[in-house]
Amino acid sequence: MSAFRGRGAVPPKNYVPGLGRGAAGFTTRSDVGPVVPEDAVTGSGSRAAEARKQLQFGAPPANYVAGAGRGAGTLNAQGDEGPVGAYDSFSGYSAAPQKGQYDDDDDEADKIWATIDERMNRKRKKKGDNTQDDADDDAGGRKRVRARIGAQFHELKEKLAEVTEDQWASIPDVGDHSLKYKQQRRQQDTFTPLSDSLIEQRNKSQLDASAGNAALAGTTIADDGSGFKSVVADMSGLSAARGTVLGISLDRMSGSVAGNQTSIDPKGYLTSLSGIQSVSNAEVADINKARLLLKSVRDTNPKHGPGWIAAARVEEAAGKLLQARKIIQEACEICADNEDVWLEAARLHPHDVAKSILATAVRRVPKSVKIFLKAADLEHVEANKKAVLRKGLEANPSSITLWKAAIALENAEDARLLLQVAVEKVPHSVEMWLALARLESYKNAQRVLNSARKALPNDRSIWIAAARLEESQNHDEVIDKIIQRAVKSLEKNEAVVTRAQWLQEAEAAESSGAPLTSAAIIKYTIGKDVDDEDRQRTWTEDAKGAAARGSIATARAILSHALSAFPTKRTLWTQAIDLERNHGTAKTLDEVLEAASERLPQVEIFWLLRAKEQWVNGDVNKARDILAKAFAVNPESEAVWLAASKLEHENGEVERARFFLERARQRAPTARVYMKAALLEREQTNFDDALQLIEEGLSKFVKFSKLYMMGGQICSENLPRNKTSLSRARKFYERGLKECPESHILWILASRLEEEAVHFEDVATNSQGSGATKARSILELARLKNPKNPDLWLESIRLERRVGTTKLAETQMAKALQECPKSGILLAESILSSPRVEQKSKAAEAIKRCPDDPLVIAAVASLFASENKNDKARKWFDRATVLNPDIGDIWARFYLFELKSGTQDQQEKVKAACIAAEPKHGDIWASIMKDMKNRGKSVAEGLELVAEHILLEQKKALVS
Incomplete structure (x- = not known):
C-alpha cells in the first residue's frame, strides 16, 4: 500500500479502498476519472488548457460524438468516420471503432437514453433547478459550462495523497449493508439493551425474587472492552418481564376483599392510561417559546403578577407541576400584595398546603375579599367557615360580599342580628335593608324600611317593598298612598326612573304575589312621558305586551286605567273582554261586560255577549x-x-220564541227577522205558515235571496214531491234568479232541482238524462251571468261526475282552472279527484299557485294521510285549521284522520279545538248542519256526522 501512497502514485489495477475490511467493491466515474492524458493536463498550451477544462467541468472535447464509446464512429464533414479515440461522457476515449459494430440496438439504446435525459431536464426546469444544466448563457451571451459533481471534489481527491498510512489504517470498516447481509442479521439472535426503568425496579427490589429471575431470564452482561458494562436482554425475556411487571402493578392496585378474590377496575385502569397526554413537537416548541417570553416579562417587570401566573400555568400545562409551584412560590415572595398570585398558589397546591398559603396571604393582604372567601371555601367545618368570614369582616367591614356569605351560613335569628350590624356598616346596600325587613316583624319592618328610605332616598325598591308589606297585611287603602308618595319623593330627589322601569317593577310585583301594588304602580306611572294623542295606542300596546309575558294583572290594570281615560272607546272594551275571556274568570268577564254595557248601551254586542255567557253558565233567567x-x-x-x-227556542220555549219574533216583525221588520220566523215554523213542520211568512217577507224585501232559497227548499224537500210541489219550487227559484242573478247558490239549487226532478215526473215524457241536460244548461247560463265564479264551475264538474261523464268533467276542470287559476276550492278538488299517479304533481302545482289557501293545504294533508305519512298529514291539517278555522269540512277531515291514525288524546284535542272555533261554513258542513233533522245539534255532534259522511263518500269512491 505504501508503494502508491505518495503524491502522483497510481494504485494497482482493480484496487478498491476498504475491500480488505469487508467493503463491497464498486467503481464509479469519479474513481476512474476522465480519460485525459496526464501530460495534456499538466502541460502548457491550448490543448492542456482544454484538457484541464474538461477535467474541471466534465465537458467533452471537440470532435466528441455521442455513442462513440459504445462503438459509434465519428463523422467528419464529408461523412467519414472520425479519428481513433473518440470521446464518450461515460467511457472516455475509446479505441478506434470497428466498422459494423454499431447496430440497430445501439441506435435504439441511444434514443432511449436521449429521451430519458430530455425528460429529466424538463423536470429540473419545472422545479426551477438549473444546477444540472450543461450550459447557461453568461452575461456576455457566451456559453458557460457548469461543473459536474465529480469534478467538484477534485481538489479533495488530490489531498488524499497527503494521507499517511496510519490514517488509512484508522479508517473504520464500512461493513456490508447489502440485502443479503441484512437477511443474515435477522436470522441471528437479536439482543437489546435492558431499559433503565427495569434496571431501577430491580435495584430497588420492587420485584420479588421469582419475578426478578423471570425478568432477567436470557439476560447477559457483556464487556465491550472500554471499561463500561452493557446489559443486553433477549427479546423474549424482556416480553416476559414486561408481563410480570404489569401483573404486579395490577395486583398492587387491586383491593383485597373477603376470601381469595380481589376486586379491580380494569376500565378505570385503562382510562388512566389513556389519560396520559402525549405532547407533539409543535406543542413543545410553543411551550418553550412561551417560557422565554414569560421569563422576559418577569425579568422586565418582576412586580407584574399576571406574568408569574401565566408562567406557572405554562408549566402546569406542560405537566411540570413542581416547577409551576416553584414559580408561584417565588411570585408570592416578590408580588406579596397581589391577591391573584396568592389565589393561584392555593390552587396549585394540595388542600392542606393551600390553607397554610392563604393563612399567610390574609396577613400579607388583609384587605383582599377574594382571599377570605377562598379560605372559607377550603374549610370543611361550618364553624371554621364562620370564623374565617368574621375575621374577614373585621378587616373589611364594608364588604357586601363578605356580609352576604356570612349571613348565608346563619339561621334566621342569627342572620337578623348580623343584618342589623350590616346595615350600620354598609348603609348603602339596598339588599341588606330589604333582607332585614323580611326577617323582622311587621312593626319592626316598618321602622327598618323608614330607616332605609332615609339612608337611600333615591331608591324605588324600598318604597315598593313598603307597599308590598302593607298588601301582605291587607291594608289595601294604604298601597296607593305609598306609591303616590314614592313617585313624588323620587321626582323631588331627582331620581331618574323611566316609564319602562316602572312597568318592569309592576310586573315584578305581580310575579311576587302583590297585584294591588302592581296596579298602584300602573295607576301613577303609566301616563309618564306619553303624549295625549298617543295614550290610547301606547296603552293598548303595553297591555298586549304584558299579557304576552304572562302579567295578566298588570295588563288588566293598564286597560282599566285606559278605560277610565277613554270610557267610550269600543276597541278598548273589546280588548278588555278578550283578556278576561282568555285569562279571567266568569265573574271578572261578567263584570267587564256589565261595565261595557253601561258605558256603551247602544252597542248591542255587549248585551248579547253578556246574555250568552250567562246562558252558557246555566243561568237562563239572568x-x-x-x-x-x-x-x-x-x-x-x-x-x-x-x-x-x-x-x-234553545231552551224549548217555542211559544215565547214565536212571540219575540212576532214582536220583532212589528218593532224591527227586517228580512232576517222574516227568515228566522219562517225557519222556526219550518222546524215545527208548519210549512204553510212558513211559506206565508216567506211570501210576506218577499213582498217587502224582494232582493233577499235567502227567502227564495228557503221557499224552494220547503217545496222540494219538505212537501210531498210531485209535479205541484216541484212547480212551486221552480217558481221560487225563477223569481229569485230574476231578482238576484248574482246569487250563485240560487243557481246551484235550481240546477240540482232539475237534476233530481226527472225521478218524480212522468218518465215517459222525459228521456234518460234530460234532468242532467237541464241542470247543465242552467249552470252554463249561470256562468255566463257570473263569470270567474269557482263555485259554479265546481258544481258543473261534480254534475258531470254524478252522471258518469268523467271525460267531460276533466274538460270542465281544465276550463275552470284556466278561468280561475288561483281558486283554492278548484285546486283542492283537482287534487282529490285526480288519479293516484297525478296527485303529487297536482298538489305541487296547487301549492305553487295558492300557498296559503286552507282548502289546498287540507287536500295536501289528505294526500299525505293516504300515503301513511301521519306526522306530515297532522302538521298540514293543523296549518289548514289555523289559516281558516271557520271551515267545518277541514275540521271533519282532520278528525277523521285522527280517528284512523291518531290516539284518543289527539282525537279529543281536535274535537275540542273544533268546538272552540264553532265553524259555520263548508259544503258538506253547511248541508248537514242545516238539514232539518240535524237542527239544534251541537258542534261536536255535527263534527261526528260530517266525518261519517266523508268516510262514506271515500268508500263509495273506492268501490267505483
Missing part, C-alpha cells in the same frame, strides 16, 4: 233579564230580538 234591559235601551235592534228568540 240571561233573560239582561236581554230585557237590552230591549229597553235598543227597542228596534234586530240582533237583540233574534237573540231573545234564539234563547227561548
Whole structure:
C-alpha cells in the first residue's frame, strides 16, 4: 500500500479502498476519472488548457460524438468516420471503432437514453433547478459550462495523497449493508439493551425474587472492552418481564376483599392510561417559546403578577407541576400584595398546603375579599367557615360580599342580628335593608324600611317593598298612598326612573304575589312621558305586551286605567273582554261586560255577549233579564230580538220564541227577522205558515235571496214531491234568479232541482238524462251571468261526475282552472279527484299557485294521510285549521284522520279545538248542519256526522 501512497502514485489495477475490511467493491466515474492524458493536463498550451477544462467541468472535447464509446464512429464533414479515440461522457476515449459494430440496438439504446435525459431536464426546469444544466448563457451571451459533481471534489481527491498510512489504517470498516447481509442479521439472535426503568425496579427490589429471575431470564452482561458494562436482554425475556411487571402493578392496585378474590377496575385502569397526554413537537416548541417570553416579562417587570401566573400555568400545562409551584412560590415572595398570585398558589397546591398559603396571604393582604372567601371555601367545618368570614369582616367591614356569605351560613335569628350590624356598616346596600325587613316583624319592618328610605332616598325598591308589606297585611287603602308618595319623593330627589322601569317593577310585583301594588304602580306611572294623542295606542300596546309575558294583572290594570281615560272607546272594551275571556274568570268577564254595557248601551254586542255567557253558565233567567234591559235601551235592534228568540227556542220555549219574533216583525221588520220566523215554523213542520211568512217577507224585501232559497227548499224537500210541489219550487227559484242573478247558490239549487226532478215526473215524457241536460244548461247560463265564479264551475264538474261523464268533467276542470287559476276550492278538488299517479304533481302545482289557501293545504294533508305519512298529514291539517278555522269540512277531515291514525288524546284535542272555533261554513258542513233533522245539534255532534259522511263518500269512491 505504501508503494502508491505518495503524491502522483497510481494504485494497482482493480484496487478498491476498504475491500480488505469487508467493503463491497464498486467503481464509479469519479474513481476512474476522465480519460485525459496526464501530460495534456499538466502541460502548457491550448490543448492542456482544454484538457484541464474538461477535467474541471466534465465537458467533452471537440470532435466528441455521442455513442462513440459504445462503438459509434465519428463523422467528419464529408461523412467519414472520425479519428481513433473518440470521446464518450461515460467511457472516455475509446479505441478506434470497428466498422459494423454499431447496430440497430445501439441506435435504439441511444434514443432511449436521449429521451430519458430530455425528460429529466424538463423536470429540473419545472422545479426551477438549473444546477444540472450543461450550459447557461453568461452575461456576455457566451456559453458557460457548469461543473459536474465529480469534478467538484477534485481538489479533495488530490489531498488524499497527503494521507499517511496510519490514517488509512484508522479508517473504520464500512461493513456490508447489502440485502443479503441484512437477511443474515435477522436470522441471528437479536439482543437489546435492558431499559433503565427495569434496571431501577430491580435495584430497588420492587420485584420479588421469582419475578426478578423471570425478568432477567436470557439476560447477559457483556464487556465491550472500554471499561463500561452493557446489559443486553433477549427479546423474549424482556416480553416476559414486561408481563410480570404489569401483573404486579395490577395486583398492587387491586383491593383485597373477603376470601381469595380481589376486586379491580380494569376500565378505570385503562382510562388512566389513556389519560396520559402525549405532547407533539409543535406543542413543545410553543411551550418553550412561551417560557422565554414569560421569563422576559418577569425579568422586565418582576412586580407584574399576571406574568408569574401565566408562567406557572405554562408549566402546569406542560405537566411540570413542581416547577409551576416553584414559580408561584417565588411570585408570592416578590408580588406579596397581589391577591391573584396568592389565589393561584392555593390552587396549585394540595388542600392542606393551600390553607397554610392563604393563612399567610390574609396577613400579607388583609384587605383582599377574594382571599377570605377562598379560605372559607377550603374549610370543611361550618364553624371554621364562620370564623374565617368574621375575621374577614373585621378587616373589611364594608364588604357586601363578605356580609352576604356570612349571613348565608346563619339561621334566621342569627342572620337578623348580623343584618342589623350590616346595615350600620354598609348603609348603602339596598339588599341588606330589604333582607332585614323580611326577617323582622311587621312593626319592626316598618321602622327598618323608614330607616332605609332615609339612608337611600333615591331608591324605588324600598318604597315598593313598603307597599308590598302593607298588601301582605291587607291594608289595601294604604298601597296607593305609598306609591303616590314614592313617585313624588323620587321626582323631588331627582331620581331618574323611566316609564319602562316602572312597568318592569309592576310586573315584578305581580310575579311576587302583590297585584294591588302592581296596579298602584300602573295607576301613577303609566301616563309618564306619553303624549295625549298617543295614550290610547301606547296603552293598548303595553297591555298586549304584558299579557304576552304572562302579567295578566298588570295588563288588566293598564286597560282599566285606559278605560277610565277613554270610557267610550269600543276597541278598548273589546280588548278588555278578550283578556278576561282568555285569562279571567266568569265573574271578572261578567263584570267587564256589565261595565261595557253601561258605558256603551247602544252597542248591542255587549248585551248579547253578556246574555250568552250567562246562558252558557246555566243561568237562563239572568240571561233573560239582561236581554230585557237590552230591549229597553235598543227597542228596534234586530240582533237583540233574534237573540231573545234564539234563547227561548234553545231552551224549548217555542211559544215565547214565536212571540219575540212576532214582536220583532212589528218593532224591527227586517228580512232576517222574516227568515228566522219562517225557519222556526219550518222546524215545527208548519210549512204553510212558513211559506206565508216567506211570501210576506218577499213582498217587502224582494232582493233577499235567502227567502227564495228557503221557499224552494220547503217545496222540494219538505212537501210531498210531485209535479205541484216541484212547480212551486221552480217558481221560487225563477223569481229569485230574476231578482238576484248574482246569487250563485240560487243557481246551484235550481240546477240540482232539475237534476233530481226527472225521478218524480212522468218518465215517459222525459228521456234518460234530460234532468242532467237541464241542470247543465242552467249552470252554463249561470256562468255566463257570473263569470270567474269557482263555485259554479265546481258544481258543473261534480254534475258531470254524478252522471258518469268523467271525460267531460276533466274538460270542465281544465276550463275552470284556466278561468280561475288561483281558486283554492278548484285546486283542492283537482287534487282529490285526480288519479293516484297525478296527485303529487297536482298538489305541487296547487301549492305553487295558492300557498296559503286552507282548502289546498287540507287536500295536501289528505294526500299525505293516504300515503301513511301521519306526522306530515297532522302538521298540514293543523296549518289548514289555523289559516281558516271557520271551515267545518277541514275540521271533519282532520278528525277523521285522527280517528284512523291518531290516539284518543289527539282525537279529543281536535274535537275540542273544533268546538272552540264553532265553524259555520263548508259544503258538506253547511248541508248537514242545516238539514232539518240535524237542527239544534251541537258542534261536536255535527263534527261526528260530517266525518261519517266523508268516510262514506271515500268508500263509495273506492268501490267505483
